[in-house]
Amino acid sequence: MAKNKKNIKSRLIHHYRWMLVDDSTREAKFSMRITILNLLLVFAILTTLLFGLAYVVLKYSPLKTYFIEETASFDQVKSQKEILRLNEKIIAIEDTLSRNNLFLEHLQKVVSGDLKAAEVDSLMSKRTPVLIDDKSLKASAEDSLFRAQIAQEELESLKNTTSTNNLATLYPPVRGIITGKYSISENHLATDIAAPIGESVKAVTKGIVVFSGWNPDTGNTMILKHDNDVMTMYKHCAKVFKEVGDEVAKGDVIASVGNTGELTTGPHLHFELWIQGHAVDAEDYIEF
Known part of the structure; x- marks a missing residue:
């Protein structure tokens, strides 16, 4: 067992020469003295550097979105919900401002007196005239009195209904x-x-x-x-x-x-x- 370990160690530290030779002239262009242990160390270092570079690229560059499917954190989900809530609130505010602007526009007309009675009072609403021949409709004195009584009752009813609103x-x-x-x-x-x-x-x-x-x-x-x-x-x-x-x-x-x-x-x-x-x-x- 000790002999085998000795053989492995000797092979790891045994020196080899790596040469680049011109094939046509057989002239050595480059040579390097190496051992298997040196090669393993160089390979380990290169591998470590390669994995480190890959980690940095995938962690901090936009390329990570193509390779890693991130799970949104609690803070990110909370921020997205807050953004949606604020967006809905902005839409509601814009709608309210639009209604208020319309209200203020009409209100300004009322304040300045631009609206006339014929435009705002229900008593002045336009009615389509109905042409009736006097000969075809002759109201008696009793009919006229009855109609006047009904009109007065309707007016009193309207006032009583309005008064129910604490006016x-x-x-x-x-x-x-x-x-x-x-x-x-x-x-x-x-x-x-x-x-x-x-x-x-x-x-x-x-x-x-x-x-x-x-x-x-x-x-x-x-x-x-x-x-x-x-x-x-x-x-x-x-x-x-x-x-x-x-x-x-x-x-x-x-x-x-x-x-x-x-x-x-x-x-x-x-x-x-x-x-x-x-x-x-x-x-x-x-x-x-």
């Missing part, structure tokens, strides 16, 4: 003298209340401020949005004390009476009450 308990925006009444024929869709400059203007019910700023025609203006698709507008104010997005309670002071804007006729509050997109007579719902 009958609206707080007066300001105490004063009514100098301008709601009139469709005069295109005055508001109630003007004369009061001293600086008098407190209060919210008629709880709501949120959707507009608070200056308008050349109406001066300092504030618009509140309330429940049940109700909106109130306060124009020609001396000052406004709330900003867009503020929530207000019933009776909160939101502004003060003034005389601002080009369309004002003196110190007063121009108050508008809108229900489901239509301007209505505020005196039907508020005791000034």
Whole structure:
């Protein structure tokens, strides 16, 4: 056994000569003295370098995607979910901004008075005329009286239905003298209340401020949005004390009476009450 080990060791360290010889002239061009042990060492070093290079390439270069199918880590999965969530949120915000821009566009028209009564009030909606020959339809006095009674009952029913939305308990925006009444024929869709400059203007019910700023025609203006698709507008104010997005309670002071804007006729509050997109007579719902 010892003899065999000795023979193996002697072979490993036995010297050999590696020569490059020109085949035509038999002249030695290059020679190297080597041993089998040296060859094994060189092979081991080269193999190690080759595997090291392959590891670096597959670990840190884009080529790894062609050879290794990576399993996403927990942090990567979490990041991807967060990106998807943010993307959905951005889409929702864009949709909300689009709706708000449309709302503000129409709101600006209302504030500036560009919308006329014929465009916004349901009482002024266009109807197709029906031509009836007087001879073919002759209403008696009893029929006329009955029809008038039915119309009055329908009007009272409409007012009672609207009052169920708590509109009958609206707080007066300001105490004063009514100098301008709601009139469709005069295109005055508001109630003007004369009061001293600086008098407190209060919210008629709880709501949120959707507009608070200056308008050349109406001066300092504030618009509140309330429940049940109700909106109130306060124009020609001396000052406004709330900003867009503020929530207000019933009776909160939101502004003060003034005389601002080009369309004002003196110190007063121009108050508008809108229900489901239509301007209505505020005196039907508020005791000034």
